[in-house]
Amino acid sequence: MTLAILAFFGVLSILLFALRGFLDQLPDVFASAGRARDAWHALKQARSEEAQREALQSAPPSDHQDEQPPAAA
Template structure:
């Protein structure tokens, strides 16, 4: 193996490592938004499964006198 082949192999490995780091950084940058969205989805799902009941007639204020 001559020096040219060795240099090409080193450059190829460096390129692959650089691309892997770039992709990993992109994924890690999106992770906080994904976690926040998952929390929002979970909260909405719980709200959907247990809807709030309207207040009973006893809890309402009487209508103002005219």
């Protein structure tokens, strides 16, 4: 009986030690996930800004840009 009690508490202490190690790593995991999310949003924003710049550069100039204002008589 004593051996069973010792075995049970030994296994329990190992499980608690493993759980503590896992819980100690969670803040780092959440911080890494936040940094990855921020990097993803920055990448998407940079791509959309680049696409907008390319669209503006490839757009044909409007006819009104090259015209001079009419001269006053």
